[in-house]
Amino acid sequence: MTNTDEIASAPLVTIVLTAYNNERFIEETISSVFKQSYAQIQLIVIDNSSLDSTASVIQNLKEHLPDFIFIKNQVNIGLCKAFNQGLSLAKGKYMIDLSGDDIMLPDRVKKQVAAFEALEKDYGVVFSNAINIDVNGRFLSFHYEVNDVGRAVQLIPGGDVYKNILEKYFICTPTMMMRTSVLLEMGGYDETLSFEDFDFWVRSAVKFKYFYFDEVLMNKRNLPGSLGKKVYQKGSRMLASYYVVCRKAYDLNRDQEEFDLLAARIRTFIRKCFYAQEFELALQFRELLNYIENPGLVTELIVLLCRMRLPVNVIYRFYIENLHKFRNSRKVLAFNSVK
The missing domain is CATH 3.90.550.10 (Spore Coat Polysaccharide Biosynthesis Protein SpsA; Chain A)
Known part of the structure; x- marks a missing residue:
């Protein structure tokens, strides 16, 4: 050929x-x-x-x-x-x-x-x-x-x-x-x-x-x-999209292990909703989680804080942005040291 x-x-x-x-x-x-x-x-x-x-x-x-x-x-x-x-x-x-x-x-x-x-x-x-x-x-x-x-x-x-x-x-x-x-x-x-x-x-x-x-x-x-x-940016609709996908995963899951993994992921999104001040969305995630298992004390505490509508977004975004800069600078230094 x-x-x-x-x-x-x-x-x-x-x-x-x-x-x-x-x-x-x-x-x-x-x-x-x-x-x-x-x-x-x-x-x-x-x-x-x-x-x-x-x-x-x-x-x-x-x-x-x-x-x-x-x-x-x-x-x-x-x-x-x-x-x-x-x-x-x-x-x-x-x-x-x-x-x-x-x-x-x-x-x-x-x-x-x-x-x-x-x-x-x-x-x-x-x-x-x-x-x-x-x-x-x-x-x-x-x-x-x-x-x-x-x-x-x-x-x-x-x-x-x-x-x-x-x-x-x-x-x-x-x-x-x-x-x-x-x-x-x-x-x-x-x-x-x-x-x-x-x-x-x-x-x-x-x-x-x-x-x-x-x-x-x-x-x-x-x-x-x-x-x-943008996931921590209030009103970005990123977390709303994650909620839609979690609903799809709930319908697609095939065994209990998959539901356990989805429940853990939902807990993560509830925390992110709190930091992004997406308080109503956190309640929707909590409702979905409740279909799988009892949300538990820690998650219920975060949901309670969401109900209180604490203005944490600006402080948390400042922390995340500076943490990323610090981690990237360490990785660059490590990469340059082995070149």
């Missing part, structure tokens, strides 16, 4: 890149797609009504690199709905959801496709390790700490990861390659939610297996105003 034949027979991968106010990073992100060592890629770029010059940068790139689809939304329709726009146009066997500020390493697509093609069809997701970088592209940390040959030092869950997903956040979302048929079976992302990952994990992992590819394949940019940092 000739090299041309091999390329033509390789499965197509659709990358949906959603951007919002990423003028500083979008060119590097798109360039990382075109620098992939894998040729069979369909790129769909969606500007979600950016307020800066992101759309102009994309349009300029398209004039020089025309081989991608560009959709410019006139209003911001939200991350999940924007991704579903791309999903409706996807022709690939596999899909990647790419943010407008992250960077794919050159062999990412090739290595994940090879992993997928060697797996059984009940595997819906391949994910990997990543490096967290700051706004200037400087190293912050590894998503999973690595040894001297770049392999994760901890055991990363694989196969049936549903229980692991209920227990805690452990997957680096931007590293995921998803089987397109899985997304279509699920009806895409839930457009009523503020974010996609926890809901996708819950709904897909209950039916499909996950595979961890033990290499760093992404640079994930951590920005001060990123979605993940």
Whole structure:
């Protein structure tokens, strides 16, 4: 078989890149797609009504690199709905959801496709390790700490990861390659939610297996105003979306261990509701928890504090922001000391 034949027979991968106010990073992100060592890629770029010059940068790139689809939304329709726009146009066997500020390493697509093609069809997701970088592209940390040959030092869950997903956040979302048929079976992302990952994990992992590819394949940019940092921001609707997903998990759970794990996760969200001053939402979480088990003294105390509507949000956000800065500075010092 000739090299041309091999390329033509390789499965197509659709990358949906959603951007919002990423003028500083979008060119590097798109360039990382075109620098992939894998040729069979369909790129769909969606500007979600950016307020800066992101759309102009994309349009300029398209004039020089025309081989991608560009959709410019006139209003911001939200991350999940924007991704579903791309999903409706996807022709690939596999899909990647790419943010407008992250960077794919050159062999990412090739290595994940090879992993997928060697797996059984009940595997819906391949994910990997990543490096967290700051706004200037400087190293912050590894998503999973690595040894001297770049392999994760901890055991990363694989196969049936549903229980692991209920227990805690452990997957680096931007590293995921998803089987397109899985997304279509699920009806895409839930457009009523503020974010996609926890809901996708819950709904897909209950039916499909996950595979961890033990290499760093992404640079994930951590920005001060990123979605993940808004969970403690009052009125962000992040915690409301978590409540919806917990309700779904309640209906999907298969055994008592899964209900126990969900109960522990709900307790965590009740505490976060208190810190975010989402007091009414805390009561809804408490009601859901009560369907599973007795909330207990500590949780009931937190709920009581929610009923008192204590103004703790500003103080707690100040504490969290400075704690993150301290932890990141320690990780950078540790990384530089071994270089």
